[in-house]
Amino acid sequence: MINNLPSPKTTKKAKQVGRGYGSGKGGHTTGRGTKGQKARSGYKKPIPGFEGGQNPLSRRLPKLRGLGGAGKNVNVNFFKSRLRKVEIKLSDIAQRVKDGEIVDFDKLKELGFTKKFSHKRGNVKILFDKDIDKKISFKGVKVSKKVKEVVEKAGGKVE
Numbered sequence: 256m257i258n259n260l261p262s263p264k265t266t267k268k269a270k271q272v273g274r275g276y277g278s279g280k281g282g283h284t285t286g287r288g289t290k291g292q293k294a295r296s297g298y299k300k301p302i303p304g305f306e307g308g309q310n311p312l313s314r315r316l317p318k319l320r321g322l323g324g325a326g327k328n329v330n331v332n333f334f335k336s337r338l339r340k341v342e343i344k345l346s347d348i349a350q351r352v353k354d355g356e357i358v359d360f361d362k363l364k365e366l367g368f369t370k371k372f373s374h375k376r377g378n379v380k381i382l383f384d385k386d387i388d389k390k391i392s393f394k395g396v397k398v399s400k401k402v403k404e405v406v407e408k409a410g411g412k413v414e
Contacts, residue, residue, distance in 0.1 A: 273285045356392070381402050383405060390411050
């Protein structure tokens with residue numbers, strides 16, 4: 256009895272497109288807009304990096320030595336420009352440290368001049384802006400020639 260009844264329709268039949276204006280969704284462009292790659296039949300999403308036939312960025316950039324994996328498709332200058340350089344004024348350090356203190360990379364991090372992970376040791380340099388009278392020693396930090404003169408004149412050391 257009940258097993259002979261047809262099952263209720265749970266899905267709606269998809270609208271058939273491209274079968275004339277009378278079909279409800281059809282006629283000229285059938286919901287695809289006008290012209291262009293996406294309007295054509297057989298359209299598939301292009302692979303990442305495809306720029307519509309234009310020579311892609313990965314092929315326009317020079318392939319340089321060093322850095323990179325298979326094929327060396329890395330522009331070294333791009334990565335060098337991304338490394339953040341930190342220039343610290345001598346007077347700012349003098350304000351925050353005590354007389355006779357040793358300043359190294361970890362101390363600069365502690366004082367808040369550099370971030371915990373984003374700055375590498377080689378990208379930090381102390382620059383001159385004012386004379387100081389405190390006896391400060393720098394260890395393992397790049398300093399300018401003028402800073403070295405001023406620090407040694409005040410009684411500190413640069414190692």
